[in-house]
Amino acid sequence: MFKIAIVDDDKAALSIVSSAVDSFFREKKMEFKISSFTNPLNFLLTIKEEAINLLFLDIDMPEKSGIEVAKETLSIQKNAQII
Numbered sequence: 717m718f719k720i721a722i723v724d725d726d727k728a729a730l731s732i733v734s735s736a737v738d739s740f741f742r743e744k745k746m747e748f749k750i751s752s753f754t755n756p757l758n759f760l761l762t763i764k765e766e767a768i769n770l771l772f773l774d775i776d777m778p779e780k781s782g783i784e785v786a787k788e789t790l791s792i793q794k795n796a797q798i799i
Contacts, residue, residue, distance in 0.1 A: 717747045717749055718746055718747065718770070719748070719749050719751070719766070719767060719769050719770075720737055720741075720748060720749065720750045720768065720772070721751045721752075721753065721759060721762075721763070721768045721770070721772070722734055722737065722750065722772040723752075723753045723756050723759045723771065723772070723773050723774060723777075723782070723785065724753075724754065724773075724774035725754050725774060725777040725778060726774070727754060730752050733772050734750055734752050737772065738750060751766075756780045756782075756785045759785065760780075760792075763789060763792050763793055763796075764792060768796055769795075769796065770798075770799070771789060771796055771797065771799065772799050773785060773786060773798055
């Protein structure tokens with residue numbers, strides 16, 4: 717199963733990206749799971765317990781920048797792909 721995380725503090729943007737990703741993977745007939753987060757700190761706690769394959773990441777967030785989240789993600793899960 718392909719595990720995807722989407723992190724964006726903007727709920728509308730999160731919904732749009734989630735819908736597009738869902739459509740793409742359904743069209744490809746791939747087994748997948750999408751986890752969505754509006755708070756990057758919650759995301760970082762989650763990936764300590766659960767592996768992801770692909771991360772869609774907003775850059776401009778109030779709690780922590782996407783650049784910081786990307787660096788921390790790769791220190792926890794070296795094989796994660798980040799968009």
